[in-house]
Amino acid sequence: MESLYHIYKRRGYTRRDFLTSAIAISTALGLPSSLLPKVVKALEVKPKPVVIWLEFQDCAGCTESFIRSTSILPTDVLLDYLSLEYHETLMSPSGFYAEESKREAMEKYRGKYVLVVEGSVSPKDKGVYCTVAGKSNVDLLREAVEGAGLIVAVGSCASWGGIPHAYPNPTGALSVSEVLKGKQVVNIPGCPPIGDVMVSVIANYVITGKAPELDSMGRPKTFYGQTIHDRCYRRPFYNAGRFANSLDDEGAKKGYCLYKLGCKGPITRNACATIRWNGGLSFPIQSGHPCFGCSEPDFWDRGMLYTPLSVVSGRFGIREALVGVAVGTAVGVGVAYMNKKSRGGK
Amino acid sequence: MSDVAFYDFVRGPFLKFALFVFFVGIAYRFFRVIFLGMPPDYAKPKGSPPFMALKKIIIKPTMGWTFNEIFSRRAINFIGGFLFHLGFLGLTFFVPAHALLWKEITGIPFPTLPNIVSDVLAYAALGSLIALTIHRALNPVLKLLTGKDEYFANLLIALIIFTGLLATRWAGGGSYIWLVSLHLFLANLLIIYIPFSRLSHFVYYFLSVGFMGWNAGKRGVSF
Helix, strand or coil, rough: CCCCCHHHHCCCCCHHHHHHHHHHHHHHHCCCHHHHHHHHHHHHHCCCCEEEECCCHHHHHHHHHHCCCCCCCCHHHHHCCEEEEECCCCCHHHHHHHHHHHHHHHHHHCCCCCEEECEEEHHHHHHHHHEEECHHHHHHHHHHCCCCEEEEEEHHHHHCHHHHHCCCCCCCCHHHHHHHHCEEEEEECCCCCCCCHHHHHHHHHHHHHCCCCEECCCHHHHHHEHHHHHHCCCCCHCCCCCCCCCCCCCHCCCCCCCCCCCCCCCCCCCHHHHHECCCCCCCCCCCCCCCCCCCCCCEEEEEEECCCCCEEEECCCCHHHHHHHHHHHHHHHHHHHHHHHHHHCC | CCCCHHHHHHCCHHHHHHHHHHHHHHHHHHHHHCCCCCCCCCCCCCCCCCHHHHHHHHHHHHHHCCCCCHHHCCHHHHHHHHHHHHHHHHHHHHHHHHHHHHHHHHCCCCCCCHHHHHHHHHHHHHHHHHHHHHHHHCHHHHHCCHHHHHHHHHHHHHHHHHHEEEEEEEECCCHHHHHHHHHHHHHHHHHHHHHHHHHHHHHHHHHHHHHHHHHHHHHCCCC
16 A cells, blocks of 8 residues: 555655655654654655544534645645545445445454544434444444554544533433543544644554553643643733733734633643644634634533633622622521520620 | 533632622621620710721721831731732732633722733732741740631632642643632632631721721720
8 A cells, every 4th residue: 555655756746745744744743853764764654544434423524624634734645645444524435335345444454444533422312313324323433443543533522522412412422432431542622623633643643553642631742732822822912911802992903812702722722823724824813713612621511602711600790799698697697686685685 | 520620610610609608608797796786885985986997997007117116026017918918919809810700790890910910919929928927836926816727828828829820820731720720729718718717807807997996086095
């Protein structure tokens, strides 16, 4: 099978383009420059990765983001480089033939293929809420996991349960790692996650043969080791106490911090502020919108999209304070009266 | 439990509970004392009680600042106490994140401090708090007046300022959420603890000092 270098050559790119991509991959993964020769060697000789991509309760947004990963590999190279053996949205066959090709790939590349899961898993009511080819999603997942070399959960739905898991969660949606307890799952959360991050994690598997270093919640430390707030270009305004008070006031035009407008950057771990989107063009905060915190668990249930982070969630205002004072007054007066009586006062 | 789940708990239900307990506690203690009442006093006041009460509230914090005998003997109390209160109150109300919380509760917009000013206040408050605690432990008179309550309160407040500093200035990346959650958790404990400890002086100080002034006015003496 071809390696990345062969594909570059076949598509008319120069060796310099190939080396640029190799450098971009090792930079994205945070590998030291001394390892660059090894990275180049691996991408020259190692066969392209086989990917089986399952979609459960999803919207295909992660796929859309994935095929627009342009900082590291040009899209035409990416789709050629990944041997996508099964992907319901991208492949041309359907029905019986599609399922057959998946079965064949799972047998042929047993123990070697990368299993990417998009969307949450729903075991409730025997998995009836998400079935493909007459099989429930849980059965499909267990079947595909057996021979996988690496399991990657892309998007917030696969990583935490995401929007299908949001209250009242009618389908009993769960994350991939909750269903596959005890197995190593690489979580790449985000709604959607950054395409370059997904590509880098798969490339890392080709280069090193294992998953990247993960944090306690199964996310690659390289991309999810810092908060958006830590890396935000508007951070100096936060430090200076300069905030935009609405989405289009003078402060917003000057690029002031969006904390007051409900930015969740301080509690959101993702690489948006460094890698950015669409080939490094921009990210939500750069376009003047507060961060939603879409890569953190239960972001949808937290709500408060336009409420500052430090405000009590669930409201506590003058009315609630007065209720507290009234209760305290009643108890205080009662106790004082009883004390007075017991001491023979009037 | 993930850090974000803990964060959501301390800034949601737990903070609401703490604030509610705080308001209940403050009102309860106030009315429990007020409704006990005072014995009737039929003597005609020699001075002006309301004037003296007001004077005492306004003048008392500045009384030690003249370089007289009091100040020379109790400089640590005055300087440390002033710095600590300035820092603690400044941080509580005017750090941007706190100011937005107060706006939510009171409906009044608070001005916000730049980070550098909050940092100076935080270090001043933390340093003076440590100095005052050591002073408390060693001074023969203060030793007699000090119980577990003071040490616990001082430790709790020191930890809150310290975790706040850690979170905003020194924490890298992912640990920020744990630290800010710990900061919130300890602050909630403090909010619950205030009404039932000597820390309630932040509300009752004005009443007790006013009462002393009132009595001085009634007897026609100066303080």
